[in-house]
């Protein structure tokens with residue numbers, strides 16, 4: 001950034017009046033099916049040097065993910081003239097202009113080139129199909145540097161493809177034909193209030209006070225057919241979340257759900273809504289539903305943990321401000337855990353499913369080769385880049401481990417509170433204390449690790465700092481399994497397939513032999529990961545190779561299963577590696593090993609107590 005310009009911008013910020021901080025934004029999505037969105041904005045301006053910014057650091061994505069490379073056709077006008085713009089040559093998200101004398105606003109137009117189909121990434125990945133659109137506003141907005149996102153007030157308008165319906169937490173001011181005007185909101189709230197729209201749309205009232213709504217778009221009408229039991233479980237989720245936190249911090253809440261196999265699959269949290277994207281057959285296929293059963297509860301929990309209470313390093317003011325992810329093991333880890341707790345209490349999943357999921361998480365974290373060099377906290381600090389890393393050598397590099405290991409960690413905390421208080425207290429008490437208070441609508445209360453440990457100490461006395469230091473800051477060869485063992489269970493391996501892995505195999509075509517031979521593959525044999533130190537790794541197998549045959553026969557899951565069953569001592573893998581073929585001899589006679597939880601006789605079942613509904617009676621959706 002050029003120092004001279006900076007001085008001018010400060011002047012700009014302090015002299016702009018409230019009336020000048022109003023902007024309009026029109027996003028024309030009528031070309032969404034061909035993956036191009038047209039943007040027109042009127043932004044407040046004062047004569048002289050001015051910088052327009054495109055959002056870079058995206059809340060909830062924890063990284064500099066704003067896809068400025070997908071901006072095209074930028075034109076800036078003021079006072080009837082086209083202005084010359086100049087991109088900053090260091091900060092590529094900043095565009096410098098010179099506003100002519102007498103102009104009080106600038107008109108900005110550009111296109112956002114939406115990537116086709118699924119690609120890795122979050123909101124900047126595939127978000128449109130022929131039939132639907134999931135829109136995060138940070139993709140389609142520029143703003144004047146120097147005006148706070150909490151002060152710039154924007155009147156958004158959306159033009160939709162003919163006949164498409166929409167869902168959002170934004171309030172509609174006026175809708176006519178395919179044009180929708182939303183009530184003015186601050187830039188911060190706009191970016192916090194995505195819209196989904198599509199030809200196949202349904203909306204369901206989920207009850208609660210304030211009102212909760214499930215808005216769904218899908219790539220087919222058939223995909224909208226939610227089972228009554230599933231809908232009932234989502235209504236219980238609303239009730240159970242209220243019972244867990246004892247408070248809400250929104251004026252209304254919309255679960256926005258996009259069902260498509262052509263968009264990127266993830267969830268993104270917001271104060272008053274969540275942008276959830278998963279498989280098209282989520283409502284109608286049991287495996288698809290179970291595999292994503294944690295998605296809506298997770299994103300819902302974020303309204304309290306992540307949006308309302310937020311680590312100081314992530315509570316930035318301005319999309320150009322770098323974020324610090326060191327407490328993501330609280331932001332994401334605790335959300336992951338509480339999401340599962342609520343999924344259990346509302347009956348979205350059965351205890352058996354939760355146990356298999358937990359076993360899979362425990363086994364995968366416990367066998368992470370990268371535990372030998374990398375503490376959990378470092379996976380959180382590295383989050384802003386980690387999201388883009390390859391899956392290859394995942395066990396060795398460690399991935400976004402603060403999510404799954406966070407589940408184990410916070411189960412450990414919950415069980416420790418229950419044990420130390422003789423069953424009188426639990427993590428629910430922490431949730432009420434930490435996330436309570438009156439509902440003033442969307443609000444951010446930043447926190448530090450000290451705030452967490454002090455609140456925990458108020459529930460039950462313990463050296464919580466030391467507790468977390470041992471599990472988070474230090475290199476620790478084993479995953480924190482204290483919540484499982486203290487909860488009356490133990491992690492075991494046997495030849496019975498894990499239900500979650502079975503569903504994953506059918507749906508995402510992934511098969512894990514991680515705990516026997518030491519690798520994971522897709523159905524076509526391509527190796528996604530190899531765990532260092534395992535028999536397959538010692539035999540020379542690596543990611544990106546492809547297994548073509550097992551013991552002289554074409555690869556199928558049966559051929560691997562049969563070879564494991566025979567326990568001959570050596571399993572021969574015919575492998576292709578770029579253009580070359582090789583036979584690798586894997587020295588292994590242990591048989592199949594799949595992770596499960598097993599009850600520890602004589603110990604109280606705390607997992608059952610944790611999953612028991614507080615407010616509602618449940619019968620898990622089958």
Ligand SMILES: [Zn+2]
Nearest residue numbers: 298302332335
């Ligand atoms: Zn999350």
